[in-house]
Amino acid sequence: MNPKTDKKLTDDLLHPLLHTSMKFYLAVAFFGSIVLVGFATWAYQIVTGIGVAGINSRVFWGFYLVNFVFWIGISHAGTLISAILRLCNATWRRPVTRCAEAITAFALIIGGMFPLIHLGRVWLFFWLIPYPSERGLWPNFRSPLVWDFFAISTYLLSSLLFLVLPMIPDFALLRDKTTGMRSKIYGFLSMGWQGTPKQWHRLETAMHIMAIAIIPIAISVHTVVSFDFSMAVVPGWHSTIFGPYFVTGAIFSGIAALIIAMAIIRRLLHLEEYLKPIHFHNLGKLLATMSLLWIYFLFNERLTVWYGNESHEQGLFWSIQTGEYSPFFWTMVVVNFVIPMVFLGIRRLRTITGTVIASIGIVIGMWLERFLIVIPSLSYKQLSYSWGSYTPQWPELTIMAATFAAMALLYIVFCKFIPIISIWELRVGTHPEMKAAESVAEAEAAGELV
Amino acid sequence: MKAIYALYLSPDSAQRAVDALHAAGYAKHEVAIVSSEPLEEYEFGQRDRETWMSGIAVAGGATGLIGAYLLTSMTQLSWPLNTGGMPIVSLYANMVPLFEMTMLGAVLATVATLVVTARLGRKGIEIYDKEVSDGKILIGVRNPPDDTISDLELAFGKAGPGVVKKIP
Numbered sequence: 263m264n265p266k267t268d269k270k271l272t273d274d275l276l277h278p279l280l281h282t283s284m285k286f287y288l289a290v291a292f293f294g295s296i297v298l299v300g301f302a303t304w305a306y307q308i309v310t311g312i313g314v315a316g317i318n319s320r321v322f323w324g325f326y327l328v329n330f331v332f333w334i335g336i337s338h339a340g341t342l343i344s345a346i347l348r349l350c351n352a353t354w355r356r357p358v359t360r361c362a363e364a365i366t367a368f369a370l371i372i373g374g375m376f377p378l379i380h381l382g383r384v385w386l387f388f389w390l391i392p393y394p395s396e397r398g399l400w401p402n403f404r405s406p407l408v409w410d411f412f413a414i415s416t417y418l419l420s421s422l423l424f425l426v427l428p429m430i431p432d433f434a435l436l437r438d439k440t441t442g443m444r445s446k447i448y449g450f451l452s453m454g455w456q457g458t459p460k461q462w463h464r465l466e467t468a469m470h471i472m473a474i475a476i477i478p479i480a481i482s483v484h485t486v487v488s489f490d491f492s493m494a495v496v497p498g499w500h501s502t503i504f505g506p507y508f509v510t511g512a513i514f515s516g517i518a519a520l521i522i523a524m525a526i527i528r529r530l531l532h533l534e535e536y537l538k539p540i541h542f543h544n545l546g547k548l549l550a551t552m553s554l555l556w557i558y559f560l561f562n563e564r565l566t567v568w569y570g571n572e573s574h575e576q577g578l579f580w581s582i583q584t585g586e587y588s589p590f591f592w593t594m595v596v597v598n599f600v601i602p603m604v605f606l607g608i609r610r611l612r613t614i615t616g617t618v619i620a621s622i623g624i625v626i627g628m629w630l631e632r633f634l635i636v637i638p639s640l641s642y643k644q645l646s647y648s649w650g651s652y653t654p655q656w657p658e659l660t661i662m663a664a665t666f667a668a669m670a671l672l673y674i675v676f677c678k679f680i681p682i683i684s685i686w687e688l689r690v691g692t693h694p695e696m697k698a699a700e701s702v703a704e705a706e707a708a709g710e711l712v
Numbered sequence: 713m714k715a716i717y718a719l720y721l722s723p724d725s726a727q728r729a730v731d732a733l734h735a736a737g738y739a740k741h742e743v744a745i746v747s748s749e750p751l752e753e754y755e756f757g758q759r760d761r762e763t764w765m766s767g768i769a770v771a772g773g774a775t776g777l778i779g780a781y782l783l784t785s786m787t788q789l790s791w792p793l794n795t796g797g798m799p800i801v802s803l804y805a806n807m808v809p810l811f812e813m814t815m816l817g818a819v820l821a822t823v824a825t826l827v828v829t830a831r832l833g834r835k836g837i838e839i840y841d842k843e844v845s846d847g848k849i850l851i852g853v854r855n856p857p858d859d860t861i862s863d864l865e866l867a868f869g870k871a872g873p874g875v876v877k878k879i880p
Binding site: 431459478 | 842
């Protein structure tokens, strides 16, 4: 332990919490107003009826469900990545984990709202909750929608706990570093944390067990979301590959979202010393791997449908390949595979800027993928009389924009009240043997970059 | 006197202080150690490692599994709803709720064990100093007999550069 390093580290990471600039208020006002417009639009939809959205009797799932799948996918950024890196004891993970876990919690909250928005009559949301009731509507545990409830609730609760537990020592530090009401609030949140060896061991054991538990939970969540589609005998949906395909896509988009978030907070909170090029470099390599895995699954999925030559699948297949949806499809291939391969595959380009450019493309590409899964399949069902079309309406577009603003708002507020980088975990990283391991990793990465 | 403690910047000094206290006859449970980070590379950081947390997590998972099985099967038997020709109690379809509840049981049991065994949520902090948050390590003794205070101060001083404080 070096007291100077410790002090600098603590001061740097607490600075955004203890000093508030005008930029913070402006950002909160800007994103907050978009979120308010989103809520007002939702209220308008509730009062007027779900007919204001573009969904119809043929294409009954639209942007709301596209965004639901998209945000649940983004949520795979954090807890899963963090758990894997924690179990692998990757020394470079320390500054990354909390940034990632926060994305998971917020993306799940946002994603979880879309089924409620899609319901229309949101006051009946409790019908989704599976419990034996006396209203004659007993839960059907064979329904993938009920599975969704179990999977998302479990993942949300586990992710929140996984995010909050390692915050307890940091709350204790904030309790000591602040005064007045803030100190009292942090004191309450720290739950009387002292830092005895017993407490440290229990916390680390709990985090280890939770990391083991949360990986299958995270994988199950997106598999269950894929079951919403693959359990239905609808062209393009009824596929055995959907589970791993969805999980791969979720991790892919999740890492991309994490890289974008890290780049923004690095710049805005002046955390250049902590979120280093090596973090972007390593996550970039992971992203490149996921890009290859994604194109592999996409090829499998497309080839099987094309080779099968089923008449009811062909209308859907060609509408995506060369028809009305082809601009979206080919854009998706370019931004999810071609651009990432250039920026992440070539060592010289795998810089912070390079990984961020690739990540922005991937987030757009993965949203398009969700769109191409949901909409065309409902537009081209087995019998041509049931074919339909879908055009999103302004409430759907407004609510979608509001959710992106909500993500930014939640992240900004989170960074204001909680250190975005775990201080105690970073302190452990300054221990001589940890430092040595990290230096070797950095040297290796630097060698690769040359 | 409620307690006497020393604050060290170096973990090596803290380790020497702990060793000196043991040599003076203080048992492990009588020596308080507080740090702002885990220091597992030192003997004093290795204390109280033994825990049943993993076993309790497994038990929590088993409880979740049994609870989910009872919830799904009893509900399905109470209201026999035919869905797509599946059996009324269809284990394949119930597998997802069963899995999720198992994992949820394990996670909740782990967190509950952490809260109870790490004594989180207790009111009041026994021996603590805000300087721990600056990276210092607290080594102390609770309720020391008055005639041992000077010996303790000497032992703390010999261990290395640190500040000795008392809680009257």
